[in-house]
Amino acid sequence: MDTIADFYPVLVFAIVAVIFTIAPVVISYLIAPRTKGKKTYVTYECGIEPFGGAWIRYSILYYIYALIFIAFDVDVLYLFPVATAYTKKGNTYEFYTLLVFILLLGLALVYAWGKGVFNWKRKDQ
Amino acid sequence: MTDVLKIAVEAIGQDTLRVILGLIGVLILVVINALMLTWAERKVAGHMQRRIAAKEVGPFGLIQPIADSLKLLGKELITPMKVDRVLYFLAPVICFIPVLVSFVVIPFGEGLQVRDINVGILVILAFSSLSVLSIFIAGWGSNNKYSLIGAARSVAQNIAYEVPLLLSLLIVVIMVGSLSLKDIVEAQKGMWFILYQPIAFLIYFIAGVAETNRTPFDLPEAESELVAGFHTEYSGMRFAIFFLAEYTNIMIISAVATTFFLGGYLGPYLPGIVWFLIKTYFLVFVILWFRWTFPRVRFDQLLNFSWKILIPVSFINLIVTGGILKL
Numbered sequence: 001m002d003t004i005a006d007f008y009p010v011l012v013f014a015i016v017a018v019i020f021t022i023a024p025v026v027i028s029y030l031i032a033p034r035t036k037g038k039k040t041y042v043t044y045e046c047g048i049e050p051f052g053g054a055w056i057r058y059s060i061l062y063y064i065y066a067l068i069f070i071a072f073d074v075d076v077l078y079l080f081p082v083a084t085a086y087t088k089k090g091n092t093y094e095f096y097t098l099l100v101f102i103l104l105l106g107l108a109l110v111y112a113w114g115k116g117v118f119n120w121k122r123k124d125q
Numbered sequence: 126m127t128d129v130l131k132i133a134v135e136a137i138g139q140d141t142l143r144v145i146l147g148l149i150g151v152l153i154l155v156v157i158n159a160l161m162l163t164w165a166e167r168k169v170a171g172h173m174q175r176r177i178a179a180k181e182v183g184p185f186g187l188i189q190p191i192a193d194s195l196k197l198l199g200k201e202l203i204t205p206m207k208v209d210r211v212l213y214f215l216a217p218v219i220c221f222i223p224v225l226v227s228f229v230v231i232p233f234g235e236g237l238q239v240r241d242i243n244v245g246i247l248v249i250l251a252f253s254s255l256s257v258l259s260i261f262i263a264g265w266g267s268n269n270k271y272s273l274i275g276a277a278r279s280v281a282q283n284i285a286y287e288v289p290l291l292l293s294l295l296i297v298v299i300m301v302g303s304l305s306l307k308d309i310v311e312a313q314k315g316m317w318f319i320l321y322q323p324i325a326f327l328i329y330f331i332a333g334v335a336e337t338n339r340t341p342f343d344l345p346e347a348e349s350e351l352v353a354g355f356h357t358e359y360s361g362m363r364f365a366i367f368f369l370a371e372y373t374n375i376m377i378i379s380a381v382a383t384t385f386f387l388g389g390y391l392g393p394y395l396p397g398i399v400w401f402l403i404k405t406y407f408l409v410f411v412i413l414w415f416r417w418t419f420p421r422v423r424f425d426q427l428l429n430f431s432w433k434i435l436i437p438v439s440f441i442n443l444i445v446t447g448g449i450l451k452l
Binding site (some may be wrong): 005006007008010012013014017018020021022024025027028029031032033034035038040041042043044045046049050053054056058060062065068069072073076079080082083084085086087088089090091092093094095098099101102105106111112113120 | 140145149151152155157197198199200201202203204205206207208215218220221224225226228229239240242243247248250261265267268269270271272273277280281284285288291295298299303304352358361362363365366382399407425428429432433436440443444447448450451452
């Protein structure tokens with residue numbers, strides 16, 4: 001089987017998913033009532049007038065986790081072809097390669113841990 | 126009936142017919158699954174709190190979800206003034222693509238699979254990464270503070286729990302040596318993988334619950350602190366689509382767990398699809414059960430639990446499995 005024959009169902013399903021989500025919204029648009037109150041289209045903020053917009057800068061404390069994640073995610077993806085080629089019994093060379101790869105990844109985790117990435121300090125301290 | 130099938134096969138070819146029939150079946154399954162799960166969620170919640178839950182509409186309240194969805198269809202579509210219109214309309218559309226595509230490769234029974242792609246699990250994993258994108262688009266596009274905080278939390282959760290999820294599935298792949306879901310089920314003929322790999326199953330299930338934003342990892346939509354999280358500004362049918370995607374996601378997580386660890390459609394006496402649905406919906410019930418058992422975790426606990434416990438344990442598990450395979 002070639003690649004296109006394998007993947008066209010994926011494409012068909014993706015297109016149908018788009019149609020399947022747009023259709024009910026269109027039906028709803030056609031039959032639902034429309035009101036025009038003074039505050040109908042105001043952003044929700046627990047019943048008070050919205051205080052400024054939401055598109056502001058704010059501190060995302062977990063950005064270092066995000067940096068480690070990128071390294072980890074890519075490296076774990078490398079393991080998928082390894083997993084399919086991994087043979088059972090004999091040939092211990094494969095096992096040592098896997099071991100070295102995972103130990104290096106683990107070292108990155110130990111380094112981040114030692115650096116105190118996983119400790120959350122209170123702001124007021 | 127068989128004559129009709131034969132004529133159809135001759136007219137458009139077996140593969141195309143399989144895709145069309147699969148698509149119809151999957152769409153019906155998705156809708157019924159979402160309707161039943163909204164009902165089941167309320168019933169499970171009710172009985173765990175010694176209430177009766179929905180009972181007025183139809184026997185045991187079974188017609189209630191249909192009444193609810195018709196009501197949502199007739200609700201006004203409100204698009205707040207300040208939203209980013211393109212992103213706001215796009216988010217529900219994107220959130221449904223990964224959900225539907227995952228069904229292409231899931232084997233419901235022997236031969237009951239739309240197409241057995243040889244990198245099956247990679248298709249599911251690659252597309253499921255899109256769902257966090259849709260949540261972030263929804264949160265950012267809404268221009269609402271609650272939505273934005275919910276979306277930022279959702280991204281954090283995704284980056285914490287995707288690695289253990291990948292690693293726990295990888296352990297099964299390394300045992301089977303194939304990424305095709307059908308091969309993985311067939312490899313469990315003798316023994317289910319949950320008996321070889323109970324830790325991997327546990328890690329996968331925890332990470333899966335986190336990926337679907339269910340309690341105890343429901344920080345992106347924590348109703349008691351963020352109103353409704355990333356879908357605060359969505360109402361009517363758009364809200365319904367988010368819910369459809371969420372409930373289908375719960376089913377997919379359970380279906381993949383069934384395929385990888387619980388022997389998929391294998392089982393004695395009953396036909397394969399019945400076994401598959403029994404196992405899948407048992408896991409779905411466990412996820413619904415979680416919601417009334419565990420309190421919500423705190424944000425730093427959420428991140429550190431994954432990085433300090435799940436990922437190191439997964440690594441050790443992978444090395445041990447690799448070593449045992451070579452013995």
